[in-house]
Amino acid sequence: MSESVFPGLSLGVQELRASEIRELLKLIARPEIISFAGGIPDPAIFPLxxxxxxxxxxxxxxxxxxxxxxxxxxxxxxxxxxxxxxxxxxxxxxxxxxxxxxxxxxxxxxxxxxxxxxxxxxxxxxxxxxxxxxxxxxxxxxxxxxxxxxxxxxxxxxxxxxxxxxxxxxxxxxxxxxxxxxxxxxxxxxxxxxxxxxxxxxxxxxxxxxxxxxxxxxxxxxxxxxxxxxxxxxxxxxxxxxxxxxxxxxxxxxxxxxxxxxxxxxxxxxxxxxxxxxxxxxxxxxxxxxxxxxxxxHAGQVQKLRKAYKERRDVMLEALERCLPKEVSFTRPDGGMFIWLEFPEGIDGAELLAEAVKDTHVAFVPGSAFYATDAKRNTARLSFSLGEPARIREGIERLAALLQNKLRSNRAA
Incomplete structure (x- = not known):
């Protein structure tokens, strides 16, 4: 049975789809998941x-x-x-x-x-x-x-x-x-x-x-x-x-x-x-x-955030450099919250996410969500704003091991 549609919805609203990121945020509540999905500030640093x-x-x-x-x-x-x-x-x-x-x-x-x-x-x-x-x-x-x-x-x-x-x-x-x-x-x-x-x-x-x-x-x-x-x-x-x-x-x-x-x-x-x-x-x-x-x-808060997020960015970049297969490229940002991965052709970010959550308890956002046209599916976004450095390092190591296995399987096929 097809899903019913409320009569009179505008064409623009009919085309709306759930945000992959908003859905992925639900994973953060699961303690076993190391999440690089949500690009959100660390609440531990809020000036409460x-x-x-x-x-x-x-x-x-x-x-x-x-x-x-x-x-x-x-x-x-x-x-x-x-x-x-x-x-x-x-x-x-x-x-x-x-x-x-x-x-x-x-x-x-x-x-x-x-x-x-x-x-x-x-x-x-x-x-x-x-x-x-x-x-x-x-x-x-x-x-x-x-x-x-x-x-x-x-x-x-x-x-x-x-x-x-x-x-x-x-x-x-x-x-x-x-x-x-x-x-x-x-x-x-x-x-x-x-x-x-x-x-x-x-x-x-x-x-x-x-x-x-x-x-x-x-x-x-x-x-x-x-x-x-x-x-x-x-x-x-x-x-x-x-x-x-x-x-x-x-x-x-x-x-x-x-x-x-x-x-x-x-x-x-x-x-x-x-x-x-x-x-x-x-x-x-x-x-x-x-x-x-x-x-x-404001100025003091900015300094706290820069110190905390810089350390996490550096840890993630070091782990990516050390662990990722050479076929995977990634950006090296001067700031912000995000690092962008590009995989070899044949690796779909959405499929990789499903495997990562199931097999390694690591979450990220498939890159195809961020394209208005001509989506590249062999991409992913990682966020480093949440999580302690040791947790970030462990998550990247798990994700890299999964990627190594997938690339070996692809080469064998």
């Missing part, structure tokens, strides 16, 4: 004491408490937007609160931008591979995806220009330690991409949740910062095409659900109307607490 104290301060002040539990403006809590503006300024982005909208995490920011910019049939450009959550969101608005492959410096410029010639609505990318591949777009590549965007009039949606999680080498200016320099130059066309998406989820805690969009006011004004029509505003008390914690603890 500071968060608890901040909530208590708000509740102890009658005036603040009344404000915290009342309806608020859709743009977001003003002191929080002022802090974000100051934070962005330290990274070369001159902005003001009129350019900032607070969203329920960066995921809602991506959704609002898809809703604001995509008509059915419009072309949008994404990296290949790309963030699964963005692909899912954009899919609901029924675009035509133009996928551009990457090398170790970012997207390939000749193929990006070919995509831009098709007049897409925007180019979405995560330039720093991208999810899933861990690749960082180089400065030279960023400057060339920005020039192409202005040449063809294509907006850049710059998703930057991992920007602070850099473990080595110098920070690379964001597209938003580079565009400010471009607009001040003699060849400027005066158009602001970069939309910067930020988040506090990876640094403070996901549960506060604080993300933001920094963009030209003409776009922000329309996005505010979408916010009003969607959920009115983000939780006021959570915005107040996030602002309080960000002012007091």
């Amino acid at each position: 004491e500071a968060i608890g104290a901040s909530y208590q301060r708000v509740l102890a002040d009658p005036a603040q408490a009344k404000e915290a539990f009342q309806y608020s403006i859709s743009e977001g809590y003003v002191p929080l937007r002022e802090w974000i503006a100051g934070y962005l300024k330290t990274h070369g982005i001159e902005t003001g609160i009129e350019r900032i909208l607070i969203t329920s995490g960066a995921q809602q920011a991506i959704d609002f931008l898809g809703r604001a910019l995509i008509n059915p049939g419009d072309s949008v450009v994404v990296t290949s591979p790309s963030y699964l959550g963005a692909i899912q969101v954009f899919n609901t608005y029924q675009p035509k995806f133009l996928s551009v492959p990457m090398d170790n410096e970012g997207v390939l410029l000749d193929q990006l220009e070919a995509a831009f010639k098709q007049k897409p609505k925007f180019f979405y990318l995560t330039p720093d330690f991208c999810n899933p591949a861990g690749i960082t777009t180089s400065l030279a590549r960023r400057e060339a991409i920005l020039e192409l965007a202005h040449q063809y009039g294509v907006a850049i949606l710059e998703d930057s949740p991992y920007e602070e999680l850099r473990y080595e080498n110098q920070r690379i200016p964001s597209f938003a910062a580079l565009e400010q320099r471009y607009l001040a130059g003699p060849d400027s066309d005066g158009r602001r095409l970069v939309v910067y998406i930020g988040s506090l989820s990876k640094v403070l805690t996901p549960a506060l659900r604080i993300g933001w969009i920094n963009a030209d006011p003409s776009l922000i004004n329309k996005l505010v109307l979408l916010k009003q029509a969607s959920d009115l505003h983000c939780s006021t008390i959570n915005q107040m607490v996030a602002c309080d914690i960000a002012k007091a603890s």
